[in-house]
Amino acid sequence: ELKVEQNPLFLSMQEGKNYTIYCNYSTTSDRLYWYRQDPGKSLESLFVLLSNGAVKQEGRLMASLDTKARLSTLHITAAVHDLSATYFCAVESGATNKLIFGTGTLLAVQP
Amino acid sequence: EPEVTQTPSHQVTQMGQEVILRCVPISNHLYFYWYRQILGQKVEFLVSFYNNEISEKSEIFDDQFSVERPDGSNFTLKIRSTKLEDSAMYFCASSGDRYAGELFFGEGSRLTVL
Numbered sequence: 001e002l003k004v005e006q007n008p009l010f011l012s013m014q015e016g017k018n019y020t021i022y023c024n025y026s027t028t029s030d031r032l033y034w035y036r037q038d039p040g041k042s043l044e045s046l047f048v049l050l051s052n053g054a055v056k057q058e059g060r061l062m063a064s065l066d067t068k069a070r071l072s073t074l075h076i077t078a079a080v081h082d083l084s085a086t087y088f089c090a091v092e093s094g095a096t097n098k099l100i101f102g103t104g105t106l107l108a109v110q111p
Numbered sequence: 112e113p114e115v116t117q118t119p120s121h122q123v124t125q126m127g128q129e130v131i132l133r134c135v136p137i138s139n140h141l142y143f144y145w146y147r148q149i150l151g152q153k154v155e156f157l158v159s160f161y162n163n164e165i166s167e168k169s170e171i172f173d174d175q176f177s178v179e180r181p182d183g184s185n186f187t188l189k190i191r192s193t194k195l196e197d198s199a200m201y202f203c204a205s206s207g208d209r210y211a212g213e214l215f216f217g218e219g220s221r222l223t224v225l
Contacts, residue, residue: 033214042202042218043154088154096159096167097206098144099214103153 002027002093006102013079014110021105023072023089031092032072033099034063036085043088046074079109113137115217117203123223127192132220134186134203143186144204144214145178147171154202160186193224 003026013019023032031050035043047056049065049072056063060083062075072089086106090099116135124130136143145157158168160178175197177189186205190197203217 040221043216045213045216048213090154094167096161097142097214098156098159098167099146099154100156101154 002029002091002100004089004091004100004102006089006105008105009103010106010108012108012110013076015080016078018078019076021074021076021087021089021107023074023091023102025070025072025091025100027093028067028070029091029093031097032065033090033092034061034072034074035088035090037088037104038085046087076107079107081109081111083107084109113215115203115205115215117201117217117220119220120218121221121223123225124193126195126224130190130193130197130222132188132190132201132203132222134188134205134217135184136186136203136205137207137215138184140205140207140215142206143178143180145188146202146204146216147199148202148219149196149199157188157201190222193222195224198222198224 005024007022034046037043047063052067054065060077065072086104088104089102093100118133143160146154147157148154156169158172159166175191179187200219200221202219204214206214
């Protein structure tokens with residue numbers, strides 16, 4: 001059974017600083033997603049990573065995928081308060097392409 | 112932009128009552144899913160549905176749960192006799208292609224069981 005681990009679980013950072021969230025998964029997968037979730041809201045798709053070495057960037061967020069290491073990272077550059085949210089990685093698994101989610105990282109950016 | 116829509120956005124029910132959550136997937140999509148998120152926890156897979164039948168289900172998806180695509184557009188999740196621990200946000204998702212299709216989530220239906 002595929003397991004997905006995220007760390008850290010909670011991240012408090014100051015505006016302007018850089019940090020990285022890590023997502024490890026236990027078995028081979030074809031696709032990895034990063035989502036943002038604001039409190040009480042749905043999942044906002046940030047990135048879909050399909051292949052080894054894939055790197056995608058949107059604003060202050062950059063995601064990368066290393067399928068050999070079974071590791072994805074979400075890098076935050078020069079954080080701003082608006083980035084405060086919970087971030088989940090999710091990995092496709094099984095014949096039906098269901099998603100297995102990580103535990104989430106609650107990001108709090110302090111002004 | 113096409114989207115997955117869910118109703119109701121919030122439902123409050125008494126323990127033991129039946130609940131039906133409704134979803135309208137994106138119109139040309141073929142693969143449908145329900146996920147659950149208990150408050151403050153991660154999102155958990157419940158069930159996947161393709162070609163009018165369940166293709167995979169998790170341990171959570173026991174006999175109290177059922178899914179249906181009654182009319183070619185709606186996709187429903189029924190909980191037969193709700194328990195307190197069924198209180199959660201339920202997300203519907205759909206994708207168009209098993210190999211290349213990205214998954215799209217609805218806004219969620221919050222279920223509160225009293």
